[in-house]
Amino acid sequence: MHLVWIRTQEGETVIEDLEVPSTKQVRGYETVALPLGGAIFRTRQPAVDMDFHNAPRRQIVVPLEGEVEIETGSGEVRLISPGMALLADDLTGQGHKSKFRPKNATMLFLLLPDDLDPAIWRK
Incomplete structure (x- = not known):
């Protein structure tokens, strides 16, 4: 499973690609169960442009419908879609x-x- 990781390095947000290992199962490829502190569903998210801000908590963001574009201070942009x-x-x-x-x-x-240290999933 591919993850786009945004993290802080020397005061700047950087983007890194990660690969969570998976194994072939009867119904497709699966990762191991990840430890979670909870899950939040946000519905009716308005179209919004947010200026520079930090993540409110460590979280995996999964668009179910719609997409989110992320931009770092260096100008690198990634589009995260369903x-x-x-x-x-x-x-x-x-x-x-x-x-x-x-x-x-x-x-x-x-x-x-x-x-949980995401660096274990570095390619």
Whole structure:
């Protein structure tokens, strides 16, 4: 499973691609169960452009309907669409810009514990 990871490095938000290992199962490929601190569904998300901000918590953002565009201070942009996932982990520093599209989007937020180190999924 591919994850786009945004994290803080030397005060700046950087983007890194991660690959959560999966194994072939009867119904397709599956990762191991990830430890979660909870899940939040957001419905009727308005179309909104957010200036630089930090992630409110460590979370995997999964667009179920609609998409979110992420931009770092260096100008790198990624579009996260249904079927993709964003690991928002830039809790300090400059942060990132977000654009949620279209209005009435539905997002799933999977809250991650502090002791989970995403670096284990580096390619």
